[in-house]
Amino acid sequence: MTPEDVLAEFREAGALLEGHFILSSGLHSGVFLQKMAIFSDPVRTERLCSVLASLIKETFGAIDIVVSPAIGGIVPGYETARHLGAKAIFVEREPGGPFTLRRGFSIPAGARAVIVEDIVTTGLSARECLASLSGEAGEVVGAACLIDRSGGRGDIGLRLASLVTLDIPAYAADALPPELAALPAVKPGSRMTSAR
Template sequence: MEVTQRVLEILRITGALLEGHFILSSGLHSTNYVQCAKVFEYPEYGEEIGELIAKKVLDAGVKVDVVVGPALGGVIVAYEVSRKLKSRAIFTEREDNIMKLRRGFEIHEKENVLVVEDVVTTGKSTLEVVEVVESSGGQIVGFASVINRSGMENPFENLNEKFKGKPYFYLVKFDFPTYKPEDCPLCKSGIPAVKPGSRKMNAK
């Protein structure tokens, strides 16, 4: 079975594809949400997802020493990808709303780092992880996620010139519509919004 179809099948089986009125971690509103945590509720599917991403990385010949994911969404997927790459797996987390390494995690000078997320929309969380990696002396060799809903093939190249040529590996691309809160037709229709993600924020 083709990779995209297999991942879509897993998302449907686990109930990870949702429809409604959602506030994304980026602050944007959408009619659709992918709750990847539902996939990792089932270890066999989590392992398969990690293997599919790792295969893309290996096929591209990218050498990875450390896989880093932001808490909470990137923790398990980063771990599963690192298992298949036979690399270290660590995660960043926010303390006083600042992304950082804790729990004794370290990135050593010039280590090759792959940043892995569950879903990429604006790339904001990933860029926060990049700052942590680079401040520790690590070298970004690429990005990966289960879902790409950025609307671009490689959003990181558009976010910063220094990422030109850095690969972005993903399994499924969704072009769900997103809206700024002030432009959201669902808000204007009075449909209540829910925040299904993990990042704490105030809805507008």
């Protein structure tokens, strides 16, 4: 599957939106990727995550555990883990706190883990996920996502493999280009507290 094929999946699902959007990071953009339009379709999700699993194998080798940040990463993490023959676990936020492994999840000694995200904008969620795993005995060997919208500039602290890398500009509210400022802003995301 080529990057254009991946983008076609997003377009066909109505998941590649254009307008004026306030991202979960608080930044503004003319493009929004509504990943839940993808993840509500099990066939489309399986198709994309099987390709992501192949890319992970090619990039990082054998993987024992896929770790994803809740909530947005759970579906692609699980489906990618299924195609890798790996265990799927996730980190979640304590109320008002950082990500943490709960529910008896762990990365035991000798295990090779990869972080799987849906969309990477700034890399903050993946960085926070990685930080929460620092005390685990196993090794986190890399990270992967469906779309890296940072143009490769998202700082994760690990090598990032993505099906598509896009350079989609995002702007602070006080630095909008005139054509974006002229459109009404919409907040389609689910998290409005920190950069992602």
